[in-house]
Amino acid sequence: MxxxxxxxxxxxxxxxxxxxxxxxxxxxxxxxxxxxxxxxxxxxxxxxxxxxxxxxxxxxxxxxxxxxxxxxxxxxxxxxxxxxxxxxxxxxxxxxxxxxxxxxxxxxxxxxxxxxxxxxxxxxxxxxxxxxxxHQDRIALANLGKISQCNIEEYIALGGYQALAKVISSMKPDQIIDEITESGLRGRGGAGFAAGRKWATCRKIESDVRYVICNGDEGDPGAFMDRAIMEGDPHAILEGMVIAAFAVGSSQGYIYVREEYPLAVVNLQKAIEQAEEMGLLGDNILGSDFSFKIRISRGAGAFVCGESSALMKSVAGEVGEPRAKYIRSVVKGLHDQPTVLNNVETLATVPVIINKGADWFKKIGTKKNTGTKAFSLVGKVRNTGLIEVAMGTTLRKIIYDIGGGIIDDRPFKAVQTGGPSGGCLPESQLDLPVDFDSLTEAGSMMGSGGMIVMDDKTCMVDVARYFLGFLVNESCGKCVPCREGLYQLHALTVRVCEGRATEADLEKMEKLSNQVIIGSLCGLGKSGPNPLLSTMKYFREEYLAHIRDKRCPAGVCRELITYEINDKCTGCMACIAVCATHAITGKKGEIHVLNQAKCTKCGACYAVCKHDSVVVS
Amino acid sequence: MVNLTINGKVVQAEEGEVLLSVIRREKIDVPALCHHEAVEAFGACRLCVVEITRQEWDGWCDYVTSCLYPASDGLIVNTHAAKVNDLRKTIVDLFLARHPKCPEIIELAAEYGVYSTTYQTVVDGDNCILCGLCTRICDRMGFHAISTVGRGHGKEVSPPLHKAPPDCTGCLACAQNCPTSFIEYSAAKGFLTIWDKKFELLKCSGCGKETITKVFAEHLCQERKIPFEYFQICDECHRKQLAATMGEITSWDREAAS
CATH class of the missing domain: 3.40.30.10 (Glutaredoxin)
Structure with missing residues (x-):
């Protein structure tokens, strides 16, 4: 109908x-x-x-x-x-x-x-x-867990598409932009650029064609906020996109979603068909003379394609490499036309702002960071899952009140925010309000909303090594500082992990990090050294322990540790069963013996021992 | 026209003209490995980085690649600021670590006082500096036969699926514009081989010299509407023929005049 x-x-x-x-x-x-x-x-x-x-x-x-x-x-x-x-x-x-x-x-x-x-x-x-x-405040995730996945009838029953009706029947494009600007909504994709300002810029540019793109290329390890919205509440995204398109004067939109989210692709496609069938999308929306079509563009899961210019190239069918954005993509984006690119969460928030008003939205969060932000809370925290809290909520509240603290009541060590481009914050920063500006100031970033909690068994050098390794593989490889610089930073971090580094290497890492930040072409390289710089800033003594004492305090870095079996051993033979290299010998009921020459330090015995008798030293 | 300052000197430029073109016009030496006037600027090597600021920026500076940054009124550019020199030195150092045997890189690094890399030398680092000139020129020629494939440190230039590229015509534009002569090709006994693809070469009917590949000639005939006979003789013989014809015209002129 x-x-x-x-x-x-x-x-x-x-x-x-x-x-x-x-x-x-x-x-x-x-x-x-x-x-x-x-x-x-x-x-x-x-x-x-x-x-x-x-x-x-x-x-x-x-x-x-x-x-x-x-x-x-x-x-x-x-x-x-x-x-x-x-x-x-x-x-x-x-x-x-x-x-x-x-x-x-x-x-x-x-x-x-x-x-x-x-x-x-x-x-x-x-x-x-x-x-x-x-302790949560849910706006973008409000419908999740309440309605069936991509069921337009239930979405409409809950007041869905009412914002669109309001916009079409009683608002002018400039009014919508003013409302969004007034609400203070900042892009939820990471950089936190004011959504209203982006829309206003796009609208002002003279052009016959303008595009609205939804960025669903969520690539941070451990992040799944956008995925949850795309799978569970796709109509909210569509409604947000149609409102954005109406405001900036666009008739064609794209949703860029990675192929690794097959259910998201299926549900978005279904939602588009349902909305088109009802006249909420497509030609003459709700009987007006406004038309807007949405197509799904599937990405192959390159992390760099979450970057705006690379994403637009990928949508256009080219190699997903970023370009220099001296002319911003809102001016010259997809097919060189003005393009508004917003994150999934940003667009899902738009209908709520239109319905409830900017004043209501402004009351949530802090002055410069209004509203809420969704996070995927993962790692060594008791309650892992998808959460949404008001901006300005402290890390402590998120990790201890919502997350329920650290598993097994182990000491908290660090929290990693902002994905591979973010940083690790130590215990001293736990009372930091979570918003765009505070996190950046502390040397991390909001990113799209991944939050990985770490306990004292995590080695921070190893964490930096992991994220740098991720970025070395995920850099597009176009510009030298990112391609070669991150590779060398990774190599230097590996040296630290293996106990081969000197203190001069630390200086070299710091210097090269800063050069990579200045020299790189896009945001990936410009924020790539963040995990390294933030861990070096807050956990310097751990780096020094690796370098000076050839010791990994957390007992993680293989080259610097040995496993030993102490006299608490009950002779249960569990470790013997899991040891792949037969390095452990012993009889039932007798203390087992670990042959260091055969040990590959895989840690299987350590993980399986229930009597704390396998120890790291 | 806009006025901007480069290294203290006020110069004029077209609005929107990229800084590198203004800098080169001023005969200031700024290195660039991935730049070629025939193709769109790329901004990959980052060597042409310059420091920019404006009066109203209150001392704040930005670092941009001059091959892409558009000139505008009041811009203050410093092509050799301390931070810029430092960054260039780091970049050539990184290049040297990746391409330790590449003569062009060794020479460039020496200019910056880098004689051996301070970083970990990449084992089996080849001479392809991934400037992307070959692929961009191939695209510009309209063939799209090769592309960069893969990501990050493992990125390389390759035909599709690492097999002989179906769209390659053997025009050699990629190989002849490769700044490090990394793209190999061989011509022998009437055949040219590049990207593992073998092409038949045309022979000059005049002197018997081998000219361009038959496929490339056919492409030009079709796309540029050039008669095939044009490619049956080499450039040198063309010139000789032209000179001879011009002589005929001159003599005809003389006859007409008399």
Whole structure:
């Protein structure tokens, strides 16, 4: 059905809302990437199979929803019973029948499946009461975990496309741009450029053709915010893009998404078709004379293609190499035409700002960093998952209140923000408010929102080596400072890890880092040495321990450690079973012996020993 | 026209003209390895980096590649600022580490006082400096036969799938413009081989010398509407023929005049 005017959309919303309200009770199964990996699809299939031959008053299979990522990936697969928000964690297929009988039919709670924060038997029933959710503010991720993946009816029932209707029926392009500028929305992709200003610049340029591109090329290791939105709530992105296009006067848009996100590609494509069918996208949107089409452009997963100019080249079918941006891409972008490029999260936030107003949005966050930001909280933190907090929330609150602290109560060592281009911040920076400016000032960056927490078993030199290695492979290889400079920085860091470096090497690394920053062509090279510089700044003594004492304090760098078996050994033979080189010998019940000559320091014995008898020295 | 200052001297330039062209006009020596006037600027070697500032920037400076940065009114350029010299030295040092046997790089590094690299020499580092001139010139010729493939440190120039390129016509534009003569080709017994592809060479009907490849000649005939007979004799014989014809015209003129 093609909607001819905004009024028809309002009628349709009422109809869909009524349809939603037919079933007061709903079962939501999280089908985000984390839960899918731990078997959510099987659980959903089991639900459908069991419900097929069951009749339950006030419930049907229609009230079963496969939603986008709910966020608490650590506890997946998640099943939520609405309206009260009963939160079942680590659900298995064998629990399904019980959930249907007890919770759906009788309205009782299954204690066993509830979340237990400390593992001490105390259980929390509703997800709203769990610390992980309690401290969050959700705007971009608001619909995730609430509606079925790419279901336009549910999206409309929740008030979806109302912002678009408002824009088409009662706002002029300049008003939209003013509203976005007033809201202070900054690009969520990393650099934090004011979205309103970008749109205004694009609109002012005289051109027949303008493009709107959504950057879904999320490439940071450990980041999955954009993926979750693209998979779970694609219509929010489409709505944001249509509003952006209306504001800048564009008729063609692209979503650049990496092929490694197959579900995102499928769901976005489905969403585009659904929206086109309803007249919310395509020719004469909502009966107006405004037309806008969106095509999906699939990338091959090159990290550098997240950089605007490389992305645009890739969309145009060329090699994804950045160009110098002395003329910005908003002036001369895709096919040399003015182009607005916004991140997934930025675009998903736009409809909410239009609906609720800039003043409402400004109240969240800090003065120069308004609104919220989504992060993927990963690493050695208890509650890993997808979160969204108000800007200016401190790292401590994110890691300890939402994240629940470090696994096994080990000491916190560092948090890495901003992906490979970001930096590592130490404990002294834990009270740093998380926003674009504070993080940059501290030597890291916001990036797209990856947040990797590390404990005392992490070697910071090794971390720098890892990220530099990533960048050496992911640099496009066009300009010399990035291609050769990062390669040499990586080689020097490897020297430190292997205990072959001198203090003069440290100076050399610092100097070369600064040259790479000045000399590189694009943002990848210009921020590439950040992991090295920030770890050298905050963890210098660890570098010196590697250099002076030939010692890795965290016990990670292979060349500098030896594994030993002490007299706590119970002779359980577990380490003997995993040792690939047969370096460990011994009989059951007797203390085992490790032959250093045969040991490759793979760490398998260390990982498997339950008696703390394999030690690193 | 705009006025800008280069190394203290006020000079004029076309608005939007790139700095490197103004700098070269002023006979200031700024190195550049990936620049060629026939193709679009690339900004890969970073050697043409210069320091720029403006009165209103209040002492803040930026470092830009002059081959790409457009000239504008009031721009203050320093082609040999201390930081710029330092950066150039680092870049040639990095080049030397990657291409330790490349004569052009060794010579350039020596100009900057770098005689042996301070970095780790790349084992089996070849002489391809990845300036991208060959691929850009090939694109400009309209063939798109070769491209850079791969990413990062493993990037290289190659035909598709490392096999003889179907679109190559053996025009040799890539090899003849390679600043380090890295692209190899051989011509012998009526055949030219480049990128593992063998081409038949045309022979001059006049002197018997081998000229261009048959495929390239056919391409030019089709694209530029040149008759094939044109390629059947070499340039030298063309000149001789032309000289002879010109003589005929002159004599005809004389006859007409008398």
């Amino acid at each position: 093609q909607l001819k005017n905004p009024k028809q959309l309002a009628t349709l919303q009422k109809k869909y809302k009524a349809a939603e309200e037919r079933f007061p009770k709903k079962v939501l199964i999280c089908c985000g990437p984390g839960c899918l990996a731990s078997g959510a699809q099987k659980i959903s299939d089991k639900f459908k199979q069991v419900l097929k031959d069951k009749r339950i008053k006030g419930f049907s299979v229609e009230a079963l929803k496969e939603t986008g990522c709910h966020g608490f990936c650590e506890q997946g697969p998640l099943v939520i019973i609405e309206p009260d928000g009963t939160f079942y964690t680590r659900v298995k297929t064998k629990d399904v029948e019980e959930i249907i009988e007890m919770s759906v039919r009788k309205g009782e709670t299954i204690d066993r499946l509830l979340y237990s924060p400390n593992g001490d038997g105390q259980r929390i029933q509703r997800y709203h009461d769990i610390d992980f959710y309690r």
